[in-house]
Amino acid sequence: MNKCSAFKAVASALVGIASLTASTAIASAGTPKDTLVVAAHIGDIRTLDPAESFEISSSDLINNVYDKLVGFDPHDLAGGIVPGLAESWEFSEDGRTITFKIRDGVTFSSGNPVTAFDAEYSLRRAVYLNKTPSFILRQFGFNEENAGERIVAVDGRTLKITTDRKYAGTFVLNCLTATVGAVVDSELVKQNEVDGDWGNNWLKTNSAGSGAYSLRNWRANESYSLKANEEYWRVAPEISNVFVQHTPESATQRLLLAQGDVDVARNLTPADIEAIEENADLSVSTDLRGRLMYLGLNQNIEPLNNPKVVEAIKYLVDYSKITESVLRGQFTPHQAFLPKTYLGAIDDSPYSFDIEKAKALLSEAGYEDGFETEILVRNAQDRMQVAQVLQNTLAQAGIKAEVEVSASQQELAKYRSRGHEIYLGVWGPDYPDPNTNAGTFALNPDNSDDADFKTLAWRNAWEVPASISKKVLAAAEENDPEARTELYQEAQRDFQETAPFAIMFQQTEKTGIRAEVKGLVTGSAVSYVYYWTVSK
Structure with missing residues (x-):
C-alpha cells in the first residue's frame, strides 16, 4: 500500500x-x-x-473481544494473575484439579449469559480442533479421548479441569490467559457450525465473546x-x-x-x-516486550559444535553498538532465555564484545586462523542490519561469515529442518509463563532427526545436559514461587555457560500516540x- x-x-x-x-x-x-x-x-x-x-x-x-477465566490487570501487569470470568478458584490436594467459580451476571455481546458450560465448551473445542495453539492446553495431558472427562462443568457456575499430573499452579493459570483460553458463546457458535467444524469457519471472520x-x-x-x-x-x-x-x-x-x-x-x-x-x-510510549533476538549455532556443523568456538562467538557480538546504532531503542541487551519481568528472569550479562578473548578461545579450539560459516536471517531490515554488524565483528577474529537472506517462509523451513549453520532470529513467548521459553531453549528429549518434540534446542541439534533439563522439568511442577524462581535462575546460568545459543537482546516496543x-x-x-x- x-x-x-x-x-x-x-x-x-x-x-x-x-x-x-x-x-x-x-x-x-x-x-x-x-x-x-x-x-x-x-x-x-x-x-x-x-x-x-x-x-x-x-x-x-482477541484480547479485547474475548474474556478468559483468568487474566491480568492492565493497570498492574506485573501483579500476576487476577480473576477474569472466574471470580475464584481452588486447587485439589494432589494439585491436579482446579475448580473455578464462574462470575455471575456476565453476558456475551449476543446477550447470552456466560456460564461454566461455555467455558467447558471453549476449552474442549480448542483441544478437539487441535489447531496450532492447542499445544498450550494439550501439554497438560488433554486430548480428544479424555477432554470430555477432564474438562467438566459441574453446573452453570462451576468448572473443573483435571491435568494428567501435578504442575505448578501458576503454570496452568498462566496458560489459561493465552488466546486459546478465550471463552466463546457456545450457543452462538453452535448455531454456526457446519459439518462438525465447531464453528471454526464462521469464527474465522466473526466474534462470539464477552x-x-x-x-x-x-x-x-x-x-x-x-x-x-x-x-x-x-x-x-x-x-x-x-x-x-x-x-x-x-x-x-x-x-x-x-x-x-x-x-x-x-x-x-x-x-x-x-x-x-x-x-x-505527540508522545512515545515505551513498553518492554517478551521477544528475544538470539543466535542459534547448529551442533551438527563443525566447528560450531566446539564449546570454545561457541564461547568465542558470544564474545564477538558487539552488544552495545548494535543496540545503540542499529536497533536504536527497539531492543535492549539481554542474555538470558527468560525475558525480563518473567518469573525467574535474571539480568546476568556474562559476555561483552572482546575480540582478543575470542581470538584466544578460537586458538585453544584449534582455529587460530578462523573458519568459514553462514548466517541465516529473515529479510527484515533490523535483522539484516544486525547480521551485517555480526559479519564484520566475526571477521575481526578470522571468521568469514556469509549472510544468507531469505523470505520468512524459506528461512523458517530451513531452520526447522536443521539446515542452517548460524541462525539469527527472534523468539516470542507463546504464553506468559517461564516454561514457555525454558521448555524450548533448554529441553530436547529426543535429538533424532525424526523426533516428535522439536524445540529450539532440537533445531540446533543440542543435546541438553541432564543437569539443565532436570531443573526445567522440576520448575514446571514446583508450586513454591521462591523455589520455582531459584530453579529457573540456576538453569539459565548453566545455559549461559554451555548452550549453543547467544541470547542478545529483548524487544522494547515504541508506540507513537497523539x-x-x-x-x-x-x-x-x-x-x-x-x-x-x-x-x-
Whole structure:
C-alpha cells in the first residue's frame, strides 16, 4: 500500500465510523472523541478464531473481544494473575484439579449469559480442533479421548479441569490467559457450525465473546473495526469505536499520526520515532516486550559444535553498538532465555564484545586462523542490519561469515529442518509463563532427526545436559514461587555457560500516540493491547 492509498483508506474508514456513530463530518486532522484510530502492520492476521489464531495482531484483537477465566490487570501487569470470568478458584490436594467459580451476571455481546458450560465448551473445542495453539492446553495431558472427562462443568457456575499430573499452579493459570483460553458463546457458535467444524469457519471472520468490544468487520490486509460492549462487566469503555488500519510503512504511519488522521502508530522505525519526539502534539510510549533476538549455532556443523568456538562467538557480538546504532531503542541487551519481568528472569550479562578473548578461545579450539560459516536471517531490515554488524565483528577474529537472506517462509523451513549453520532470529513467548521459553531453549528429549518434540534446542541439534533439563522439568511442577524462581535462575546460568545459543537482546516496543490519547496499554511482556482502558 502506498502513502496515497493509505491516506484514502483511513479517511474512508473515518467517514464510515462517523456515519455509524451519527457524528458530524470529520476533518482530515482529527478523529472523533469516541473513536480510536490505529495505524499498524496487521497483515499477519489469518483467522479470528481464538482456538486457531496464533499471530500477534489477531491476539491484540482477541484480547479485547474475548474474556478468559483468568487474566491480568492492565493497570498492574506485573501483579500476576487476577480473576477474569472466574471470580475464584481452588486447587485439589494432589494439585491436579482446579475448580473455578464462574462470575455471575456476565453476558456475551449476543446477550447470552456466560456460564461454566461455555467455558467447558471453549476449552474442549480448542483441544478437539487441535489447531496450532492447542499445544498450550494439550501439554497438560488433554486430548480428544479424555477432554470430555477432564474438562467438566459441574453446573452453570462451576468448572473443573483435571491435568494428567501435578504442575505448578501458576503454570496452568498462566496458560489459561493465552488466546486459546478465550471463552466463546457456545450457543452462538453452535448455531454456526457446519459439518462438525465447531464453528471454526464462521469464527474465522466473526466474534462470539464477552469482551469490552465485538467485531464490526475485518478485511484481510486492510483493516478491522470494533464496537464497544456498553454492558461490559468490568467497565463501560469510553472509546465506542476502534478502527485499526493496515499501514505497513513506518513513514506513512508517522505522517498520518502527525496530521491527526490516526491516534496511534504501532510500527515505527527509530528515525520516525525521533521525528515524533520533536512534535509537541505527540508522545512515545515505551513498553518492554517478551521477544528475544538470539543466535542459534547448529551442533551438527563443525566447528560450531566446539564449546570454545561457541564461547568465542558470544564474545564477538558487539552488544552495545548494535543496540545503540542499529536497533536504536527497539531492543535492549539481554542474555538470558527468560525475558525480563518473567518469573525467574535474571539480568546476568556474562559476555561483552572482546575480540582478543575470542581470538584466544578460537586458538585453544584449534582455529587460530578462523573458519568459514553462514548466517541465516529473515529479510527484515533490523535483522539484516544486525547480521551485517555480526559479519564484520566475526571477521575481526578470522571468521568469514556469509549472510544468507531469505523470505520468512524459506528461512523458517530451513531452520526447522536443521539446515542452517548460524541462525539469527527472534523468539516470542507463546504464553506468559517461564516454561514457555525454558521448555524450548533448554529441553530436547529426543535429538533424532525424526523426533516428535522439536524445540529450539532440537533445531540446533543440542543435546541438553541432564543437569539443565532436570531443573526445567522440576520448575514446571514446583508450586513454591521462591523455589520455582531459584530453579529457573540456576538453569539459565548453566545455559549461559554451555548452550549453543547467544541470547542478545529483548524487544522494547515504541508506540507513537497523539497527546489527547490517555491510558493506552500495549501489554508489556505478558499480554496484548487493551483498548477499553483508553480515553480521549
